[in-house]
Amino acid sequence: MLGGAAAAWPLAARAQQAPVPVVGFINARQAEGSAHFAVAFRKGLEETGYVEGQNVTVEYHWLDGRYDSMPSLIADFVRRRVAVIATGNTATTLAAKAASPPIPIVFQVGEDPVKLGLVASLARPGGNATGINFFTNEIVAKRLGLLHEMVPKATRIAVLINPANAPVTETMLRDIPEAAHALGLQIQVLKASTSREINEAFATLVRDSADALFEAPDAFFSSRRVQLAILAARHAIPAVYSLREFPDVGGLMSYGVDIAERLRQSGIYTGQILKGANPADLPVTQSTKFEFVINLQTANALGLEVPPGLSARADEVIE
Numbered sequence: 001m002l003g004g005a006a007a008a009w010p011l012a013a014r015a016q017q018a019p020v021p022v023v024g025f026i027n028a029r030q031a032e033g034s035a036h037f038a039v040a041f042r043k044g045l046e047e048t049g050y051v052e053g054q055n056v057t058v059e060y061h062w063l064d065g066r067y068d069s070m071p072s073l074i075a076d077f078v079r080r081r082v083a084v085i086a087t088g089n090t091a092t093t094l095a096a097k098a099a100s101p102p103i104p105i106v107f108q109v110g111e112d113p114v115k116l117g118l119v120a121s122l123a124r125p126g127g128n129a130t131g132i133n134f135f136t137n138e139i140v141a142k143r144l145g146l147l148h149e150m151v152p153k154a155t156r157i158a159v160l161i162n163p164a165n166a167p168v169t170e171t172m173l174r175d176i177p178e179a180a181h182a183l184g185l186q187i188q189v190l191k192a193s194t195s196r197e198i199n200e201a202f203a204t205l206v207r208d209s210a211d212a213l214f215e216a217p218d219a220f221f222s223s224r225r226v227q228l229a230i231l232a233a234r235h236a237i238p239a240v241y242s243l244r245e246f247p248d249v250g251g252l253m254s255y256g257v258d259i260a261e262r263l264r265q266s267g268i269y270t271g272q273i274l275k276g277a278n279p280a281d282l283p284v285t286q287s288t289k290f291e292f293v294i295n296l297q298t299a300n301a302l303g304l305e306v307p308p309g310l311s312a313r314a315d316e317v318i319e
Helices: 002-016 035-047 067-080 090-099 136-150 166-182 195-207 219-223 225-234 257-275 296-301 308-313
Strands: 022-027 057-062 085-087 104-111 129-133 154-161 186-191 214-215 238-239 253-257 291-293 315-316
Touching: 002 022, 002 057, 022 035, 022 067, 035 195, 035 257, 057 186, 057 214, 067 090, 085 090, 085 238, 085 257, 090 104, 090 129, 090 166, 090 315, 129 257, 136 166, 136 238, 136 291, 136 308, 166 186, 186 195, 195 225, 195 308, 219 225, 225 238, 225 296, 291 296, 291 308, 296 315
Parallel strands: 022 057, 022 085, 085 104, 104 129, 154 186, 154 214, 214 238, 238 253, 291 315
Antiparallel strands: 253 291
């Protein structure tokens, strides 16, 4: 009888164990080509002692730029009361913040999270949200300046934005005119939320004799990076992009934050909250790792001579 009771103890202990926490991961990028970003998030979790499939479950949702699918997805997270919601950009963060006051949020935003109303201050967020600020606003002028150095004779710059991504669109429309004015450049804003509209935008910029293209950071554009690179090559348009994925597929150049490092940091904060940390007390971290990449083959095809000082500052020159 004693042996039977002893054998039952482990079963009873397992039955009393807390359920494995679920993390709702929502990112506006496409799933294809994003596996290494999921790996980076898992790496951050593991640094805090959480291993996916053992003591935490992560539900990955890649939106492929379909921002209209956010409300139902986040509503499902709230209904099931997931342990943490990890968001990938400003649009998904604002949607989560509006819908899930009780659930901790680990965000990634390019705009000032205080101005967005996400936190009370960077040092003391004070609510249910904290995360990483990756300086979209601050690097707009830097990215435009690099394009100007690459193509110093260019004066008319087409700016491609996705109106479905309202936070980034608002940022671009506010910040890029000032940056362009400082460099003596004229800008033309073009809008695209579908592949067909991307084609139409290029037809417009060719018709209007734009000298170069500035791509606003957007998950939909990232998912259409091959289309964008092909169109830029076909029409001989020098272009600067927000992510190194573009030069990897033939785009001219990019300057932006290291997404993998950003997601690793997000995983660390998610793990800390799972261990009991209060997001109200976790200071917003700020990205410090940026990548400047030049595709030399594309520059040669466009007849551009890369200034030595520019190539010397590049983190990578693709030959």
